[in-house]
Amino acid sequence: MEPNSFDAEAVFQRAMTAYQAGQLVEAEQLLRIILVEIPTHDGIMTTLGGVLLASGQIATSIELLQEAIQLNAANPDAYLNLGIAFQQSGNTPQAIAAIQQASQLAPQRPDIAYNLANVLLETQQFTEAIQVLHAIIEQQPDFLQAYDTLGAVYHYLQKTDIAQQTYEQALLIEPNDLKLLTTLGNLLADTGQTAAATTMFQRTIEAHPDHFLGYALMGKFYLDLGKNNEGLATLEKAYSLHPGDLNVNILLGNANNELGRTDQAEQFYRQALDISPDDPGALSNFRRLMSSKIPYWHFEMLADSERNNAYQAAIEKAVTPATRVLDIGTGSGLLSMMAARAGAERIVACEMNERLAATADEIIALNGYDQQIDLFSKKSTQLKVGKEVKEKVDLIISEILDVGAFGEGVLPSIRHAVQNLAKPEVKLIPAGLQLFGQLIEIPFRSRIAPVKEIAGFDLSPFEQFRISDEYFRIILKAENYQVLSPVIPLMKVDFYKLPPAYPDDRPMETFHEFSIEHNGSLQALVFWFDLQLDDDIIVSSRPEGELEHWGQALFCFPQHPEVKKGDKVRVKMLQSDMMIRFRLMV
Structure with missing residues (x-):
């Protein structure tokens, strides 16, 4: 500090103590006092700029940091804070330029380079970000954050082998780091390395026996493997260590539900909702449990002759005597048997529902195809080449589509199978799909979406039994409804060029404009899909389409504005790997 008539150093220390304690107003006031006495001190300006940034005063922070740089163009912290401020204001190019300048002024500082890598990642400049992260690790091999981010980037880019090596390298430096242990455990689990994942989760628990996270992840892993009793016991240990964790309560609800303990499952789902009332996972699981729907669609699907004929035609075109097939979600085994009858050399079928898998096994043997078809009661993501899948496959068949297309996991399942279980020239049935939608007035359905007043009584507590903010299946031609807009395309998906994975809490947003053709109350959006089995065969779940058993998906809006002919209505579509909302x- 520069000498002054008052003790600037003491005031600065008080400001830093307040800043570290989260007392941003006091920290700002103290730093401004110093600036009154020392108005040209670029270091104090830089620190104050960081405090303003932390308190959300981005524009003021930018002005002050630019002034600090005018006073001292060799101040790397001023450039770093300015870059972070630009980043938070959404000005990414200027953020990158400022942090790059900071890095040039202080090339020995890994914290600056790490911030640069993160900004580059925001703009999907993956190659540049990877280079920066590698440089950080080379310069400072114990900078664990760089390993963690680098591993995450490689995982996102689906270079899971390199991601695994990155995390393993970091664990050599810090063998007991909780985040590294759990991240690597999850990666091993996701890539089907069951034994290695088990070992890693056990290692996590041994290193942190009093922390709930290792037990929680191990419990979830057991559930994913279908080991519900082991999963339940391990999750109960996690619960004893941290009963207030949202995900532990949801997982315990799932485990109890799988074991038929519906009362206990309801209890944990309710506790999860007490912790986070708006959590979509807790809400969805709780309402699914309460609704207790019977999946009758299995029978309707088998009865859909148009669907069966279309799949059979596509399979017969694709199969040769040398074809090796993967059937994802085989259900009754029907599509696998079609491939076997068409002459495929070998079929690997998988079905995660154990009871359904056992029945499919019986059906396959009954029809004489048990020597051609290998059936496993597993998710396709748990299959491994050289084990269940002897050789990589030439053809992937699937029909894991719900009424809204994505709800049964078709996108992540195909993405994983293509990358891990298939030859580069693999054929896909189906090859893609396209969604179409239309705005309608549908009074009967909208009266209970949400449940409010019925016959003059407030029945809103009954809303807890309805699955809200989700679409549901209807047969549109059997409904009393009024068309409000034309049918428009919503999205097209090529299964050969799948989009990146979007999680439910960070969905992809797209906007659609509907032209209103009839006056009415805008109550819902109905949508369906055209399923492209191959280049020539397309079947549709539209109201007059071939796929009769699917029906259409209806999404009811909570508010019902009146619209008139000639109006334009914009609708935002939220799409994740498993869900669509509007x-x-x-």
């Missing part, structure tokens, strides 16, 4: 932009 929001009216009015």
Whole structure:
């Protein structure tokens, strides 16, 4: 500090103590006092800029940091904070330029380079970010954050082998780091390395016996493997260590539900909702449990002759005597047997539902195809080449589509199978799909979406039994409804060029504009899909389409604005790997 008539150093230390304690207003006031006495001190300006940034005063922070740089163009912290401020204001190019300048001024500082890598990642400049992260590790091999981010980038880019090596390298430096242990455990589990994942989760528990996270992840892993009793016991240990964790309560609800303990499952789902009332996972699981729907669609699917004929035609075109096939979600085994009858050399079928898998096994043997078809009661993501899948496959068949297309996991399942279980020239049935939608007025359905007043009584507590903010299946031609808009395309998906994975809490957002053709109350959006089995065969779940058993998906809006002919209505579509939702932009 520069000498002054008052003790600037003491005031600065008080400001830093307040800043570290989260007392941003006090920290700002103290730093401004110093600036009154020392108005040209670029270091104090830089620190104050960081405090303003932390308190959300981005524009003021930018002005002050630019002033600090004018006073001292060799101040790397001023450039770093300015870059972070630009980043938070959404000005990514200027953020990158500022942090790059900071890095040039202080090339020995890994914290600056790490911030640069993160900004580059925001703009999907993966190659540049990877280079920066590698440089950080080379310069400072014990900088664990760089390993963690680098591993995450490689995982996102689906270079899981390199991601695994990165995490393993970091664990050589810090063998008991909780985040590294759990991240690597999850990666091993996701890539089907069951034994290695088990070992890693056990290692986590041994290193942190009093921390709930290792037990929680091990419990979830057991559930994913279908080991519900082991999963339940391990999750109960996690619960004893941290009963207030949202995910532990949801997982315990799932485990109890799988074991038929519906009362206990309800209890844990309710506790999860007490912790986070708006959590979509807890809400969805709780309402699914309460609704207790019977999956009758299995029988309707088998009865859908148009669907069966279309799949058979596509399979017969694709199969040769040398074809090796993967059937994802075989259900009754029907599609696998079609491939076997068409002459495929070998079929690997998988079905995660143990009871359904056992029945499919019986059906396959009954029809004489048990020597051609290997059936496993597993998720396709748990299959491994050289084990269940002897050789990589030439053809992937699937029909893991719900009424809204994505709800049964078709996107992540195909993405994983293509990358891990198939030859580069693999054929896919289906090859893609396209969604179409239409705005409608549908009074009967909208009266209970949400449940409010019925016959003059407030029945809103009954809303807990309804699965809200999700679409549901209807047969549109059997409904009393009024068309409000034309049918428009919503999205097209090529299974050969799948989009990146979007999680439920960070969905992809797209906007669609509907032209209103009839006056009415805008109550719902109905949508369906055209399923492209191959280049020539397309079947549709539209109201007059071939796929009769699917029906259509109806998404009811909570508010019902009146619209008139000639109006334009914008709708935001939220799409993740497993879910589609809509929001009216009015």
